[in-house]
Amino acid sequence: QVQLVESGGGLVQAGGSLRLSCAASGRIFSINVMSWYRQAPGKQRELVAAISSGGSTSYVDSVKGRFTISRDSAKNTVYLQMNSLKPEDTAVYYCKFWNADNVGYWGQGTQVTVSS
Numbered sequence: 001q002v003q004l005v006e007s008g009g010g011l012v013q014a015g016g017s018l019r020l021s022c023a024a025s026g027r028i029f030s031i032n033v034m035s036w037y038r039q040a041p042g043k044q045r046e047l048v049a050a051i052s053s054g055g056s057t058s059y060v061d062s063v064k065g066r067f068t069i070s071r072d073s074a075k076n077t078v079y080l081q082m083n084s085l086k087p088e089d090t091a092v093y094y095c096k097f098w099n100a101d102n103v104g105y106w107g108q109g110t111q112v113t114v115s116s
Contacts, residue, residue: 002026009110017083022095024076030100034078038091085114
């Protein structure tokens with residue numbers, strides 16, 4: 001059974017930083033894309049950032065220049081460095097991995113709250 005466990009969320013003031021981590025355990029092989037989503041209250045879940053197995057990255061426009069996604073494939077771990085946080089970044093952040101067979105796995109979510 002595959003488990004994705006996020007950590008690093010919390011409460012931070014506007015302008016501050018947080019680093020999220022998501023580690024996969026269990027029988028998961030050949031992870032392809034690793035990604036971060038977020039869902040704010042009353043809003044749809046949105047893709048924030050993604051990184052391919054080759055290291056190519058993509059970001060939603062609202063976080064470009066502030067967030068950085070990275071991965072340690074040997075540890076089946078993805079990170080999201082979030083700088084210059086804004087109140088509108090407040091959400092539950094979820095990681096999602098796809099394996100080579102395009103099967104997706106979700107983490108349980110971690111709360112990020114940015115106070116103004």
